[in-house]
Amino acid sequence: MESSTRKAVTPKEALNDLENKILVITGAGISAESGVPTFRGTGETWQGRHFTELANPVTFAAEPRLIWDWYLYRRNVVAVRGPNPAHVAIAERARRVPGSITLVTMNVDDLHEQAGYTDHVTHYHGSLWHNRCTACGLEREERSLAYADLPLSPCCGALERPAIVWFDESVSTEAFCRTQIGLMSADVVLIVGTSGAVWTAVQYAGLAMSRGILTIMVNLEQTRVPSHYFLQGKAGEVLPELLGGA
DSSP, rough: OOEEEEEOOOHHHTOOTTTTTTTEEEHHHHHHTTTTOOTTTTTSSEETTTTTSSSOHHHHOOOHHHHHHHHHHHHHHHHTTOOHHHHHHHHHHHHTTTTTTEEEESOOOOOHTTTTOOOOOTTEEEEEEEEEETTTOOEEEEEOOOOSSBOOTTTSSBEEEEEEEOOOOOOOOOHHHHHHHHHHHHEEEESSOOOOHHHHHHHHHHHHTTTTOEEEEESSSSSOOOOOOOEESSSHHHHHHHOOOO
């Protein structure tokens, strides 16, 4: 695997080498191009409360209605957004070369799935469209855009919470293991749309580089994420060219 990556002298050649396995990690920037507000941008506050307070289990315990109203607002925003050319480019590359991509997203929307990515998408920080039982932890898909009353789980009749990884919480074992497996089998790591403010991308990029895996970063602005190549620009413009074939 390592030798095939070293033969490729450009990111495009590396990503279009059909023998290469690619770990793709996407951040808020790719969804922002579809009009989804980011935490560290227009979405920092909601009704005067900072996102670090809203995405917080302590606040949920004290004010579950407030937190659910925020997540229902976010569901309504995402429900009218669609994938952009960056999402489509990843999905088309996966379709063109089955089994070549492991996709990990730090976003909680479903824009990758909407774009036609049919393999498993690892939602590292959870999903906006899942509820979790606060009694037993069971999750279920839930697409409601409004709740007259707070949702109760069908399994236990207990209050449900958004199935999101909040501050001071750990990612699921499944998400962690899938990402680790994707990294161990990767010839190329492609990281898209994150400044590195969330430590996830920095951590995995660093691990990839320490293992000699070609690492490519695509972002609008300079980033703290380490990489062999930094490609500056909109993901929706860069990825179709990068992943579009020879």
